[in-house]
Amino acid sequence: MNTEIREYLPLLIPLVIVQFSLLGYSLFHIFRHKSYKHGNRAIWLVVVLVGMNFIGPILYFIFGREEE
Amino acid sequence: MNVLEVREVSKSFGSKKVLGGVSFSVPENCVFGFIGRNGAGKTTTMRAVLGLLETDGGEIDVCGQRVSYGNTPTNGCIGYLPDVPEFYGYMNAREYLALCGRITGMDSGDVRKRSSELLELVGLDKENHRIKGYSRGMKQRLGIAQALINRPKLLILDEPTSALDPVGRKEILDIISAAKEQTSVIFSTHILSDVERICSRVAFLEGGRTAFEGGIDEIRAMKGDTALELSLARSSDTDRVKAAFPAAELIDGKLVFPKASDRDCSELMAFLAAQNIPITRLERHESDLEDIFMEVIGK
Amino acid sequence: MKGFIAFFEKEVRELVRTKRLLILLAVFVIVGIMDPAVAKLTPKLFELMADDLSEQGIVLGEVKVTALDSWTQFVKNMPMALIVLLIMFGGIYTSEYTKGTLIPLLTKGLSRSSVVLSKLAAMLLTWSAGLWLCYGITYFYSDWYWDNSAVNRLGFACFCWWLFGVLMICCIVFFSSFSGSGAQVLLGCGAVYFAMTMAGMYSKAKEYLPTRLCDSVPLYKGELVPSDYTAAAVITAAISAVLVLAALPLTHRRQV
Structure with a gap:
């Protein structure tokens, strides 16, 4: 089992890094802004945290983030 | 020579006639007040002068060149401040002026020098924040700076003072007075005291027609x-x-x-x-x- | 030309500062890693399901994963990445028209063609960078775990995808020249894709449709060769060019 996991690590490590930085950045963005294009803070927090790893943050950046 | 000549310009939006024969001319080195009530057709006229709007009839000449709809070459000698100027929030004032300068074909050294001059003129020289945090008055001042960047022969300002508090208004009027050394200015307004303060020539627009055009002395004589x-x-x-x-x-x-x-x-x-x-x-x-x-x- | 370069730089700065570029590249990186990851995990999933399935009387044989499975995932996942890119760029023109940010620049003599073309260039740059980044990552992992030499024409297949993406981006350019909002633009793009898919039901037309370019698996397996895609590639390139050329005069007439 141990060797099997090790086999997956080259895939998992970068995937986790990219997904968590995306998640981290979207949470940071949500907390730093008061108004959103659609929806409110609570909705976006749920979407970003629950929405399957990277899909939630992407949805937020497309539909939630206000244009500058 | 007149910097701007507008002859019998008309424009309808659908069945609504907005301009029905607007005529006036702006001589060189003059501050021209374009006065009318809200909805009289001031902004429409200005947009027509800039080639942003297709007119139904009449002619507009800027610096002796005919204005055409779409890409008009006359825009090269005009600086324009829209009534509600919108900029890119992610840039700072200096970067925005650099973009404007490069579009008009200035070289980068000239752009840098001119930007510093203008930012000082409008009082934004110490402002390093991005434009998204600007107040209405700051945007208006940046708007004047971007309009002046390419040393235009004609500066068109659409209601530059209407949305500002008295202090902001005075600042803008002072900037306009300073700018008139280098260029002709035409500005629209419905605040008449502003006109009396700085204009040398005025036109009244009413119901899409020029109801009166003349020097400010003619008006004083009428008083x-x-x-x-x-x-x-x-x-x-x-x-x-x-x-x-x-x-x-x-x-x-x-x-x-x-x-x-x-x-x-x-x-x-x-x-x-x-x-x-x-x-x-x-x-x-x-x-x-x-x-x-x-x-x-x-x- | 000066206007084009200045405005193109502005576009790139906008992509960077609004973090749009970063987010899109992250999507392409994730998809690039997901392709081999899903392929790698497939036998594990089957193992987990095997007991349930055998109860229902289905017996699975040993699943042998190869690089082809990883590249099949590439074909399956790429549409999602492309859709995210199109949604992100859907309002790139219309938001400027409606907000009025272009007015100060247009009245300084920036030509409308420069606006159209420099935004197109910025979108193509993002798409190219993202697609080939994704390709590179999938390529690397597929070769690491299996052997890419078992799969044919990887580079050409990716080029076909690139060309298809170019067509969709040119659809944004075209629909933006008269639409009022990003949503309308995306609706137009969706309609084009739908029309192509419908036309693809008719088997004689299939070979000539841009959607053919997305059909990479036969190419990987060696059932088709690049020359079988020539007609579709030429037609796609021609339609893209026509869309952009039509957008220029339309944007010129457009009320901003």
Whole structure:
């Protein structure tokens, strides 16, 4: 089992890094802004945290983030 | 030579006629006030001058060149400040001016020098934040700076002072006064005191037509008239005063004596004293731009 | 030309500062890693399900994963990445028209063609960078775990995808020249894709449709060769060019 996991690590490590930085950045963005294009803070927090790893943050950046 | 000539320009949006023959001309080195009520067609006229709007008839010449709709070469000698200027929030003022300068074909050294000059002129030289945090007044000032970047022969300002507080308005007017050394300025407004402060020539726009065009001295010559306004303490005295002075008219509860000379004034005061009529207020009223404006538009 | 370069730089700065570029590249990186990851995990999933399935009387044989499975995932996942890119760029023109940010620049003599073309260039740059980044990552992992030499024409297949993406981006350019909002633009793009898919039901037309370019698996397996895609590639390139050329005069007439 141990060797099997090790086999997956080259895939998992970068995937986790990219997904968590995306998640981290979207949470940071949500907390730093008061108004959103659609929806409110609570909705976006749920979407970003629950929405399957990277899909939630992407949805937020497309539909939630206000244009500058 | 006139920097701007507008001849019989008309424009309809659907069945609504917005401009029905607007004509005026702006000579060189002049601050031109373009006056009209909201919805009189000021912005439409300006957009037509900039080739942002297709006109139905008439001609517009800028610096001797005909304006065409779409990409018009005349825009090279115009600087324009829209009524609500919108910029890219993620840039700072200096970067925005650099973008504007490069579009007009200035080289980078010139752009840098000119940007510093203009930012100082409009008082944004110490501002390093991005534009998204700017107040309305700051955007307006940046708008003037971007309009002046390529040393235009004609500066078009659409309601530059309307949305500002008195301090902001004065600042903008001072900037315009400073800019007129280098360029002709045409600015639209419905605030007449601004016009009296800095304009040398004006046009009144009403119902999509130029109702009056002339120098500010012509307007001063039209003034001359002073009127007396009298408010009586008891309205029952009104008829007695009117009987003695048939020229008086009752307007909004006040007795107005049009074209009253100094002599008329003394006579009136003597009459009031002799008859023992109490008053609350007697005022000499010099007709100003507003009265002339009202007269021109027939109100 | 000066206007084009200045405005193109502005576009790139906008992509960077609004973090749009970063987010899109992250999507392409994730998809690039997901392709081999899903392929790698497939036998594990089957193992987990095997008991349930055998109860229902289905017996699975040993699943042998190869690089082809990883590249099949690439074909399956790429549409999602492309859709995210199109949604992100859907309002790139219309938001500027409606907000009025272009007015100060247009009145300084920036030509409308420069606006259209420099935004197109910025979108193509993002798409190219993202697609080839994704390709590179999938390529690396597929070779690491299996052997890419078992799969044919990887580079050409990716080029076909690139060309298809170019067509969709040119659809944004075209629909933006008269639409009022990003949503309308995306609706137009969706309609084009739908029309192509419908036309693809008719087997004789299939070979000539841009959607053919997305059909990479036969190419990987060696059932088709690049010349079988020539007609579709030429037609796609031609339609893209026509869309952009039509957008220029339309944008010129457009009320901003």
